[in-house]
Amino acid sequence: MRTSLLRSMESAFRRSGSRSGHLLHRSFASAATPERRVAILGAAGGIGQPLSLLMKLNPLVTHLSLYDIAGTPGVAADVSHINTLAEVKGFAAEQQLGQALEGADIVIIPAGVPRKPGMTRDDLFNINAGIVKSLCTAIAKYCPNAIVNMISNPVNSTVPIASEVFKKAGTYDEKKLFGVTTLDVVRAKTFYAGKAKVPVAEVNVPVVGGHAGITILPLFSQATPATNALGDEEIHALTKRTQDGGTEVVEAKAGKGSATLSMAYAGAIFADACLKGLNGVPDIVECSFVQSTVTELPFFASKVRLGKNGVEEVLGLGPLSEYEKRGLEALKPELMSSIEKGIKFAKAN
Numbered sequence: 001m002r003t004s005l006l007r008s009m010e011s012a013f014r015r016s017g018s019r020s021g022h023l024l025h026r027s028f029a030s031a032a033t034p035e036r037r038v039a040i041l042g043a044a045g046g047i048g049q050p051l052s053l054l055m056k057l058n059p060l061v062t063h064l065s066l067y068d069i070a071g072t073p074g075v076a077a078d079v080s081h082i083n084t085l086a087e088v089k090g091f092a093a094e095q096q097l098g099q100a101l102e103g104a105d106i107v108i109i110p111a112g113v114p115r116k117p118g119m120t121r122d123d124l125f126n127i128n129a130g131i132v133k134s135l136c137t138a139i140a141k142y143c144p145n146a147i148v149n150m151i152s153n154p155v156n157s158t159v160p161i162a163s164e165v166f167k168k169a170g171t172y173d174e175k176k177l178f179g180v181t182t183l184d185v186v187r188a189k190t191f192y193a194g195k196a197k198v199p200v201a202e203v204n205v206p207v208v209g210g211h212a213g214i215t216i217l218p219l220f221s222q223a224t225p226a227t228n229a230l231g232d233e234e235i236h237a238l239t240k241r242t243q244d245g246g247t248e249v250v251e252a253k254a255g256k257g258s259a260t261l262s263m264a265y266a267g268a269i270f271a272d273a274c275l276k277g278l279n280g281v282p283d284i285v286e287c288s289f290v291q292s293t294v295t296e297l298p299f300f301a302s303k304v305r306l307g308k309n310g311v312e313e314v315l316g317l318g319p320l321s322e323y324e325k326r327g328l329e330a331l332k333p334e335l336m337s338s339i340e341k342g343i344k345f346a347k348a349n
């Protein structure tokens with residue numbers, strides 16, 4: 001029997017923008033549920049724990065593999081007692097990483113250090129680049145066909161690092177590598193709903209570019225439900241707030257890390273969309289940072305149609321306002337240099 005918490009999670013998934021909520025209404029024991037294995041690397045962290053909870057609540061997950069270098073047994077034991085379908089296994093220490101990954105359909109990576117006040121996401125590069133590289137090396141070995149959802153920052157560099165690691169290993173499939181930018185969309189939706197005074201559950205706002213500062217470009221000109229109640233100043237303020245959303249949380253947490261709960265929610269929404277795509281649900285569209293030809297940059301976040309093989313189609317930007325066109329040109333040099341930094345690191349190490 002499903003709990004009311006689960007029902008509200010399901011309704012959140014339904015409202016998230018993926019047009020396939022009906023799947024979440026199936027009973028856990030449905031014979032039609034295909035086996036889907038999800039692995040979370042960094043599962044005992046600030047994001048990892050609530051994300052593990054949310055993936056345990058997702059009825060599309062049959063096996064949930066939780067891996068961290070510290071604290072996994074407790075998290076896995078705790079989450080495993082929840083009476084939902086997914087069978088939970090915990091894996092601690094590097095020797096168990098292979099087992100954690102074997103057979104995974106989706107690997108979600110929130111492993112790595114978060115920001116403290118005063119830091120940029122790029123300041124995390126020196127530590128997180130190495131973590132991501134070693135985890136991706138293991139993915140190439142143990143589950144080369146898995147879809148990878150990269151959460152670890154700086155996403156603008158960690159995704160290119162992952163691509164190079166997979167290329168070196170001969171396993172790169174550009175359709176299966178995603179930088180998770182869903183939190184930018186979640187924020188843009190929340191902030192827009194508040195300003196435009198429209199029901200938040202009905203709001204959609206594409207967010208393109210990358211995942212750091214000005215590289216985050218919300219397209220409020222395409223927001224739905226549309227409103228003409230917002231002037232240029234309000235759009236600028238909404239754009240700034242979306243771009244600085246992460247910093248807002250880092251400062252409020254005052255040294256105790258960055259967004260974890262909203263990120264876990266966003267990560268769960270994106271993984272759910274990937275699962276639905278894998279299961280053949282049509283018309284699943286989310287924004288994500290992927291290999292792209294939408295601009296001259298090799299990786300770029302835009303709307304992506306998800307399918308049985310991961311990316312089915314990278315969608316174009318659509319019509320932009322003059323303000324957004326300027327934002328797009330302004331973000332390109334910074335985004336390109338973060339991409340190149342990731343590629344250079346992976347090639348040199």
Ligand SMILES: NC(=O)c1ccc[n+]([C@@H]2O[C@H](COP(=O)([O-])OP(=O)(O)OC[C@H]3O[C@@H](n4cnc5c(N)ncnc54)[C@H](O)[C@@H]3O)[C@@H](O)[C@H]2O)c1
Binds near residue numbers: 069115131151184
């Ligand atoms: N993409 C986004 O929108 C977004 C949003 C929020 C945070 N983040 C990023 O996510 C990352 C994690 O944030 P957090 O708040 O959960 O940090 P955290 O410190 O609370 O948790 C990180 C976890 O990673 C684990 N870890 C470290 N090295 C590992 C390794 N080699 N293998 C497996 N696990 C390892 C740690 O033991 C820890 O449990 C940060 O880089 C942060 O910047 C991204």
Ligand SMILES: O=C(O)C[C@H](O)C(=O)O
Binds near residue numbers: 114
């Ligand atoms: O801001 C951060 O450092 C974490 C994350 O990228 C966020 O957007 O919240």
